[in-house]
Amino acid sequence: MILVTGGAGFIGSHVVEELVDRGHDVVVLDNFSVGCEENLREVRDDIEIVRADVTDPRAVERTFREYRPEAVIHLAAQVNVRYSMESPFVDARINALGTLNLVSLAAEHDVERFVYASSGGAVYGEPEYLPVDEEHPTRPISNYGVSKLAGEYYVRVYAERDGFEYVILRYANVYGPRQDPRGEAGVIPIFLLRAARGEPLTIFGDGEQTRDFVFVEDVARVTAEAVERGDGVYNIGTGRETSVNDIVNAVKAVTGVDVEVVYEDPRPGEVRRIYLDPSRAREELGFEPRVDLEEGIERTWEWIRRKIA
Ligand SMILES: NC(=O)c1ccc[n+]([C@@H]2O[C@H](COP(=O)([O-])OP(=O)(O)OC[C@H]3O[C@@H](n4cnc5c(N)ncnc54)[C@H](O)[C@@H]3O)[C@@H](O)[C@H]2O)c1
Structure with missing residues (x-):
């Protein structure tokens, strides 16, 4: 079973379709603040849906207990950069603390692999060189970039402490x-x-x-692939x-x-x-944008x- 948070959203619904195509069992956890069931229409009968908030420890714990996922793909987030500047506390609560909640419970419930959707457009800040590779310094210039980067660090800290595998995907403009x-x-x-x-x-x-514009189905394919392989941080863009x-x-x-x-x-x-620069994803995740x-x-x-x- 794979738990996909934010699975009713734009990228999440494509990821869920890709996982179902590959024969995985999927449970979606989404609070439907932005996402909708309509996005999951094609796969509705093949998946489980939990309507819950990633910041709610009890609801997330219950989901881990009930479905016992071996992997998590964490896409649920507040994704609006402007809103993050107007309401930084709400943004941080959902993106940073929501990720902390999820990853700490994942560790407790023996999840083997954690895939985190990060943002290449937001965590690097103003580039010092182009194209931006994964070694480029991270100096976000928005609160959204800060909260997404904080999420990355929570994932790393728990993965290293509790010994599960993790993949951080820094998406370009999907x-x-x-x-x-x-x-x-x-x-x-x-x-x-x-x-x-x-x-x-x-x-x-x-x-x-x-910007680097990457088509959602290409992103969904590599995100599903990250459930099977990969280790560490990857840029997901076209170059x-x-x-x-x-x-x-x-x-x-x-x-x-x-x-x-x-x-x-x-x-x-x-x-x-x-x-x-998506070279690392190409070599280690077989990432090849098709569209x-x-x-x-x-x-x-x-x-x-x-x-x-
Ligand atoms: N779209 C892009 O270009 C892009 C680029 C870089 C990174 N990302 C990342 O990809 C992920 C998905 O983004 P998207 O573009 O599909 O956005 P989206 O808003 O369509 O999807 C986010 C989903 O999370 C859900 N959600 C929001 N807050 C929640 C909460 N507190 N609890 C439970 N569910 C919640 C929403 O209902 C929605 O279904 C995000 O983590 C985002 O930061 C997106």
Whole structure:
């Protein structure tokens, strides 16, 4: 049995589908604050669902007792960078203390492997060199980056003390179907939704800021793989640098909509350029992104159109 926290969310639901495809038994623990059952529609009959909060020790303990998972994939988190700046205590409670709660109970209940979803975009801070590899210093510039990094350290401390295996996956900018286009992150679904509605796209800054965009199914595959192998920290990105202006052009090409673009002031807490070196994940986890940006945007566009139809 594999326990997937945040399994009803954007990335989590794709991870659950991948695990079910691979023949694993899965229990999802989610408080459904952001995630929804609709995301799990395809696999609903094959999995168990526990509606609980990762910060609730009794509920998490009960889940470990009842399902006895041998591995945990911990994706549940508060993922909004701006919110982390406005409400740092709530962010820290969910991301840092929620991870501490989960990993300490995992240790008590003899879990063999713990996979933690971290953020390559947030934990490194402003890059000193590019592409960013796993040895790059971690100097987060947002509270979200701090709370995700604290989670990494809790995982390491318990894994080393209690002798279970762990994998930390530092995801780049993940995008694809089921990413909330009303959220603050996820520039691709946000732009696609606005294009669908004929609304202008807002860019914070000059649009030359860059990111590493990785398609959600590629991320789900490597996350499921981390249940079987790997040890330590891995960047999960494409190694490609794409600017927000490049995304605008791709959105225009895929949708055929000649969208208007509005430039506003850059937002604090965001790095200028970042893309990740995924060599380690390629060598040790067999990570090979299969979906390029154009296909990924096309598939996200199909999903958005079905959703608003
Ligand atoms: N989307 C990205 O680009 C990206 C990049 C780097 C890292 N990550 C990490 O990947 C993970 C998944 O992110 P996502 O983009 O799928 O976000 P998401 O918001 O869609 O998924 C998070 C899930 O966790 C659940 N959740 C939130 N707080 C909870 C709590 N207190 N108790 C139980 N469940 C709770 C939500 O209901 C949701 O289903 C997060 O840990 C995030 O930090 C995401």
